[in-house]
Amino acid sequence: MIPYVNFILTAAIALNLYIVSSSRLRSCVQAAALQGSVLAFLPILLWGTQASKLEIINLLLIGIGTLGVKALLIPFLMFRSIQEANVRREVEPFISLHLSLSAAAVLVIISFWISKVTGLPHPPSAYLVPAAFSGILIGFLIMVSRQKAITQVIGYLIFENGIFIFGQILFQKIPLAVELGVLLDLLVGILVMGIAIYHISREFDHIDVSRLDGLKG
Amino acid sequence: MNHSSLLIWIFLLFPAAAAVGCLILRKASWIFRFIMVGAAVDAGLGFILIQSLFQKGALRAAGSWLRVDTLSAYYILIMILVFLMASIYAARYFNEEIQKGSLSDKTAARFGSLWFGTLSVMTLVLLSNNLGLMWVGIEATTLATTFLISLHPSPLSLEAAWKYVLICSVGIALAFLGTLFVGAADSSSLIWTKLASHASILNPQLMKMAFIFLLIGYGTKVGLAPLHTWLPDAHSQAPAPVSAVFSGFMVNEAMYCIMRYLPIVNGAVGNSHFSRDLLLFFGIFSMAVAAVFILFQHDIKRLLAYSTVEHLGITAIGLGLGGLGVFAALFHTLNHSICKTTGFLSAGKLGQKYGTHDLRKMPGTLQKEQVWGLGLFLSLIILVGSAPFAVFMSELLIIKAAVDHHHFLLLTFFLTALGIVFIGVLSHAVSAVWGEPPGDHVLPEPNHLGDMLLVGAPLLLLLILGIWMPHPLRELLEKSTFILTGKQ
Numbered sequence: 175m176i177p178y179v180n181f182i183l184t185a186a187i188a189l190n191l192y193i194v195s196s197s198r199l200r201s202c203v204q205a206a207a208l209q210g211s212v213l214a215f216l217p218i219l220l221w222g223t224q225a226s227k228l229e230i231i232n233l234l235l236i237g238i239g240t241l242g243v244k245a246l247l248i249p250f251l252m253f254r255s256i257q258e259a260n261v262r263r264e265v266e267p268f269i270s271l272h273l274s275l276s277a278a279a280v281l282v283i284i285s286f287w288i289s290k291v292t293g294l295p296h297p298p299s300a301y302l303v304p305a306a307f308s309g310i311l312i313g314f315l316i317m318v319s320r321q322k323a324i325t326q327v328i329g330y331l332i333f334e335n336g337i338f339i340f341g342q343i344l345f346q347k348i349p350l351a352v353e354l355g356v357l358l359d360l361l362v363g364i365l366v367m368g369i370a371i372y373h374i375s376r377e378f379d380h381i382d383v384s385r386l387d388g389l390k391g
Numbered sequence: 392m393n394h395s396s397l398l399i400w401i402f403l404l405f406p407a408a409a410a411v412g413c414l415i416l417r418k419a420s421w422i423f424r425f426i427m428v429g430a431a432v433d434a435g436l437g438f439i440l441i442q443s444l445f446q447k448g449a450l451r452a453a454g455s456w457l458r459v460d461t462l463s464a465y466y467i468l469i470m471i472l473v474f475l476m477a478s479i480y481a482a483r484y485f486n487e488e489i490q491k492g493s494l495s496d497k498t499a500a501r502f503g504s505l506w507f508g509t510l511s512v513m514t515l516v517l518l519s520n521n522l523g524l525m526w527v528g529i530e531a532t533t534l535a536t537t538f539l540i541s542l543h544p545s546p547l548s549l550e551a552a553w554k555y556v557l558i559c560s561v562g563i564a565l566a567f568l569g570t571l572f573v574g575a576a577d578s579s580s581l582i583w584t585k586l587a588s589h590a591s592i593l594n595p596q597l598m599k600m601a602f603i604f605l606l607i608g609y610g611t612k613v614g615l616a617p618l619h620t621w622l623p624d625a626h627s628q629a630p631a632p633v634s635a636v637f638s639g640f641m642v643n644e645a646m647y648c649i650m651r652y653l654p655i656v657n658g659a660v661g662n663s664h665f666s667r668d669l670l671l672f673f674g675i676f677s678m679a680v681a682a683v684f685i686l687f688q689h690d691i692k693r694l695l696a697y698s699t700v701e702h703l704g705i706t707a708i709g710l711g712l713g714g715l716g717v718f719a720a721l722f723h724t725l726n727h728s729i730c731k732t733t734g735f736l737s738a739g740k741l742g743q744k745y746g747t748h749d750l751r752k753m754p755g756t757l758q759k760e761q762v763w764g765l766g767l768f769l770s771l772i773i774l775v776g777s778a779p780f781a782v783f784m785s786e787l788l789i790i791k792a793a794v795d796h797h798h799f800l801l802l803t804f805f806l807t808a809l810g811i812v813f814i815g816v817l818s819h820a821v822s823a824v825w826g827e828p829p830g831d832h833v834l835p836e837p838n839h840l841g842d843m844l845l846v847g848a849p850l851l852l853l854l855i856l857g858i859w860m861p862h863p864l865r866e867l868l869e870k871s872t873f874i875l876t877g878k879q
Binding site for chain 2: 294340358389
């Protein structure tokens with residue numbers, strides 16, 4: 175199963191780079207949804223072969239939950255936000271897309287370095303920790319380098335996906351209830367952010383976070 | 392199901408049921424009455440829970456997932472006090488808005504359900520013995536309170552709510568990464584009692600990494616500088632009862648999460664220098680940042696918010712000093728919560744009367760609004776550490792701990808920051824208290840007995856605690872210190 179796992183993790187890293195370099199909001203959301211749906215297969219592929227029957231059910235539930243939340247519900251909420259906020263201009267980065275892509279490439283290299291120095295005991299795949307940290311770091315990059323509130327949410331999703339990958343190292347230690355609680359929190363979080371974006375767009379006529387600067391001192 | 396686990400379940404589920412109740416009630420005035428009664432019932436349940444802890448020792452429910460020990464009981468005590476004060480006040484505060492017609496029944500229902508929703512997830516954090524579940528609770532707290540900040544959507548409140556939800560979500564996600572590192576360091580599970588009992592065999596390197604992520608993650612929610620940027624915005628834009636709960640309890644609860652990890656990290660690393668040095672650094676940095684911003688702050692709610700950053704910094708320093716410092720930090724948490732809640736409630740009412748929160752535009756508060764003006768002035772005086780009130784006593788204990796450990800450089804910074812805050816707060820407060828109220832000779836409104844109690848009782852409590860500590864409280868504090876440090 176490890177070759178499939180490696181494929182999924184490589185795809186996750188590639189999708190991160192795609193999202194950083196894409197200039198269209200809709201394709202960013204689609205790519206994030208695709209990333210969520212391939213990652214949903216990660217738990218069962220990683221642990222399925224050595225799990226007991228009960229654990230298989232747990233793994234399947236986590237996979238289905240992740241698929242439902244990250245590939246269906248969240249993209250739906252995001253598309254609705256884009257529509258309601260009536261976003262005309264697209265991604266609007268503070269720094270150019272070329273520069274962000276180069277920065278993201280450097281971050282991927284850094285994540286490989288991080289995986290070497292953390293010294294985690296026996297990760298099942300050598301790509302697991304680098305894929306996790308590249309998601310976390312590139313998610314941060316997107317959050318700080320984009321002007322639109324909605325792109326910040328995409329950055330947050332990438333970031334969350336990175337943490338999700340990292341969590342796979344410890345499948346046996348995180349109980350199902352906690353995994354599902356985390357998913358629920360993510361879903362409600364995106365919902366809350368979506369509603370906030372809707373209010374912001376109504377109140378301000380834009381969702382440009384660089385112009386949300388009324389509060390100082 | 393035995394008696395004590397039933398009690399834990401009731402205490403956890405009652406606020407959730409009350410949240411649903413607020414959606415069923417249709418009229419704003421009923422909802423606020425219901426909030427008052429609900430908070431009182433919740434406080435009663437909390438006291439019963441604490442009392443049965445005193446009789447039986449740690450209580451459990453749901454296997455080992457839910458557990459109440461002395462430390463959680465102490466925080467439950469703070470929580471029910473802050474919520475009770477803020478809930479009683481909410482009725483008085485929003486009554487004005489209902490009469491002006493600026494608060495619809497629908498908004499009131501939303502407030503009520505989010506209010507009790509917040510209480511229920513905060514309760515979950517304190518009751519959970521599983522560190523993953525604790526994380527779920529803290530994240531849910533952020534989500535439940537976002538729309539309490541922007542209860543009345545306005546450009547500024549939405550900006551504050553957006554900053555809050557994004558910064559805190561990212562911060563808390565980092566805390567989850569830290570939680571995962573704790574899982575990686577251990578071979579069993581995320582059950583706190585198990586981790587604490589065999590902390591010494593955990594992988595020290597991974598626990599160090601974990602603690603850094605946890606401190607930064609939960610520290611964002613605490614508002615430790617330089618992660619505090621959301622805090623003054625959210626506090627200044629939220630309605631006063633919400634600001635009171637934020638400062639009085641929510642930030643302390645995030646600090647509670649950091650505390651839970653202290654015995655585990657210290658046990659794994661083999662000494663407590665690693666965690667203590669980090670806490671001291673963040674503590675002193677928070678005090679310094681807060682002191683500078685307080686000096687130039689004219690908005691009363693932002694001033695109180697920066698004072699929260701300062702006091703949480705003081706708490707972090709107490710924890711970082713260890714031993715007596717931990718005892719003092721816990722005591723300081725209670726004192727700060729009670730005092731800051733009173734401060735925010737008074738500031739909110741004054742803000743309603745003057746139509747602004749700018750201290751330069753609200754002169755003569757003592758004449759215009761005797762009760763709330765006095766409440767604000769006294770709570771500011773207590774917050775800067777005036778003797779013989781309780782905040783002064785807990786700060787004195789922290790100074791004693793610093794002297795005992797020969798942290799003289801730290802002590803210099805600590806006292807300098809306290810001095811700057813003292814000057815800053817008093818110079819703003821004095822100009823607002825003395826001075827002519829605007830308009831010609833408006834007769835002060837007759838004092839409401841409920842208002843007097845709401846301001847008087849907490850301040851009297853702070854005075855009593857400054858002079859004499861009741862035995863049960865001392866026992867709670869000493870046992871909690873024992874949980875955190877392993878010695879008395």
